[in-house]
Amino acid sequence: MSSLAQPLAASVVQSVDWLAIAPPTLAALVGLVVLVADLFVSDRRKPLLGWLSVAGLAASTALLLPLLDGDRSTFCLTGDPRACSYTADRFTLVIQFLVLAGALLAALLSVTALKDARKRLPEGEFWFLLLSSAAGAALLPASRDLATLVVALEVASLPAFALVGIRHGDRRSSEAALKFFLSSVTATAVSLLGISFVYATTGTLHLTLVADRIQAVDGQLHTLAQTGVVLTLVGFAFKTAAVPFHFWVPDTYIGAPLPVAAYLSVVGKAVGFSGLILVTVVAFPSYADVWGPALAALAALTMTVGNAGALRQRATRAYSAVRLLAWSSVGQAGYLLVPIAAAAYSDDRDHAIGSTVAYALMYAAVNLGAFAVAALVGRTNPANRLTDYRGLYAKNPLAALLLAFFLLCLAGLPPGIIGLFAKVTVFSAAVDAGLGWLAVVMAVNVVIALYYYLQWTALLFRAPEGEPVRHRVPAPLTAALTLTAVLAVALSGAPQLILRFADTTLF
Numbered sequence: 001m002s003s004l005a006q007p008l009a010a011s012v013v014q015s016v017d018w019l020a021i022a023p024p025t026l027a028a029l030v031g032l033v034v035l036v037a038d039l040f041v042s043d044r045r046k047p048l049l050g051w052l053s054v055a056g057l058a059a060s061t062a063l064l065l066p067l068l069d070g071d072r073s074t075f076c077l078t079g080d081p082r083a084c085s086y087t088a089d090r091f092t093l094v095i096q097f098l099v100l101a102g103a104l105l106a107a108l109l110s111v112t113a114l115k116d117a118r119k120r121l122p123e124g125e126f127w128f129l130l131l132s133s134a135a136g137a138a139l140l141p142a143s144r145d146l147a148t149l150v151v152a153l154e155v156a157s158l159p160a161f162a163l164v165g166i167r168h169g170d171r172r173s174s175e176a177a178l179k180f181f182l183s184s185v186t187a188t189a190v191s192l193l194g195i196s197f198v199y200a201t202t203g204t205l206h207l208t209l210v211a212d213r214i215q216a217v218d219g220q221l222h223t224l225a226q227t228g229v230v231l232t233l234v235g236f237a238f239k240t241a242a243v244p245f246h247f248w249v250p251d252t253y254i255g256a257p258l259p260v261a262a263y264l265s266v267v268g269k270a271v272g273f274s275g276l277i278l279v280t281v282v283a284f285p286s287y288a289d290v291w292g293p294a295l296a297a298l299a300a301l302t303m304t305v306g307n308a309g310a311l312r313q314r315a316t317r318a319y320s321a322v323r324l325l326a327w328s329s330v331g332q333a334g335y336l337l338v339p340i341a342a343a344a345y346s347d348d349r350d351h352a353i354g355s356t357v358a359y360a361l362m363y364a365a366v367n368l369g370a371f372a373v374a375a376l377v378g379r380t381n382p383a384n385r386l387t388d389y390r391g392l393y394a395k396n397p398l399a400a401l402l403l404a405f406f407l408l409c410l411a412g413l414p415p416g417i418i419g420l421f422a423k424v425t426v427f428s429a430a431v432d433a434g435l436g437w438l439a440v441v442m443a444v445n446v447v448i449a450l451y452y453y454l455q456w457t458a459l460l461f462r463a464p465e466g467e468p469v470r471h472r473v474p475a476p477l478t479a480a481l482t483l484t485a486v487l488a489v490a491l492s493g494a495p496q497l498i499l500r501f502a503d504t505t506l507f
């Protein structure tokens with residue numbers, strides 16, 4: 001009896017590749033250390049928790065380097081080594097770098113924000129929530145079964161709800177967190193319903209097995225499978241802020257602390273887009289005729305509504321600068337959706353997905369830079385109106401030049417070469433896939449976006465009202481600005497560093 005039980009037990013036990021799972025694991029462990037340390041550290045030494053968190057995110061990012069030598073998988077089915085729950089391939093590593101580096105820059109912004117808050121924000125809880133969300137976001141691109149995908153999505157999202165509403169007694173913050181939470185929970189519930197339909201028709205949750213079995217479902221279950229595919233996409237479309245799942249974005253960005261808004265604009269999008277890519281291209285390639293048209297329509301609608309919303313912002317309205325960045329991020333989400341939709345019609349899906357990855361890397365660097373300058377201006381102008389940026393060049397020439405450069409990158413104008421090249425790459429992906437109408441919609445929206453980006457840029461160099469007052473930039477904020485500036489300038493000088501992802505195999 002024992003001799004029979006031993007081989008059975010051995011077949012169930014799976015070896016764990018600890019190096020493959022190290023980046024998200026380290027972020028989670030540092031979060032737990034920060035949470036426990038918060039109980040014993042005096043108020044005077046609470047800032048040390050922030051620097052510990054920054055160091056933990058930097059170390060998690062560095063742990064991606066040993067994984068560059070080849071693909072690694074773990075938590076695999078014993079009978080089928082192709083069916084794994086965690087895979088650290090090229091796609092995973094690129095998105096994990098985007099997530100962890102984005103979280104690191106958001107953490108640098110947060111160090112200054114927490115100091116300026118003067119104990120109005122709970123530091124220990126803040127850093128624990130940020131690290132937990134970053135760990136979930138880093139886990140998601142490596143997930144290769146639907147259950148792990150949903151768990152990773154929720155681990156990334158639940159702490160984010162708390163981060164948005166972490167300012168106690170702030171009505172705007174509480175309302176933003178509630179709206180974010182309720183809409184996200186609804187989207188997740190719809191996705192879970194879709195996943196249950198997919199499981200009912202295929203009998204598996206592993207993406208590679210789903211891709212094989214969903215092609216041969218019984219004719220009576222075909223409609224159920226189609227419905228499952230569409231509903232599964234909803235939760236990830238919500239995270240990308242795709243229209244009509246975008247309504248939470250402006251209020252959430254305004255109600256959240258500015259570093260949290262910056263984090264959501266980049267890391268939240270990375271989570272949504274990586275999830276969309278995995279469920280469409282890896283799990284449901286045979287249903288491209290279902291998700292392809294849906295994503296193409298979402299892309300057109302999202303970029304149009306996002307840019308129209310940004311165009312409507314009044315310069316004198318409170319928080320109009322943050323609102324403009326929020327609506328701009330919705331518009332940028334539309335551009336990011338274009339290559340994923342194109343993958344449904346293209347024979348070279350790796351190239352299409354590579355275009356999204358390349359654009360996401362460009363967007364992350366310059367958008368975090370724009371939020372860093374907004375955080376700098378917000379230190380002396382808490383309402384963060386667009387009019388507060390008038391004459392910024394006279395007050396802080398370097399910050400004004402950097403913001404102008406970041407905005408030109410987002411607009412796709414020289415000297416923001418990386419923004420121009422990234423847009424051309426996305427545009428060509430649509431044309432190559434035969435989506436000429438979508439390319440035309442994108443071209444029109446790029447022209448619309450030029451107006452509000454250039455309008456904001458021009459405002460920076462106008463004569464200031466009153467005597468310009470110079471302000472010292474804290475070291476963490478200086479570090480965030482420097483890192484984003486170096487990345488954006490380097491990529492504009494050598495855009496091939498990112499654009500080569502559009503011409504290589506990611507999976």
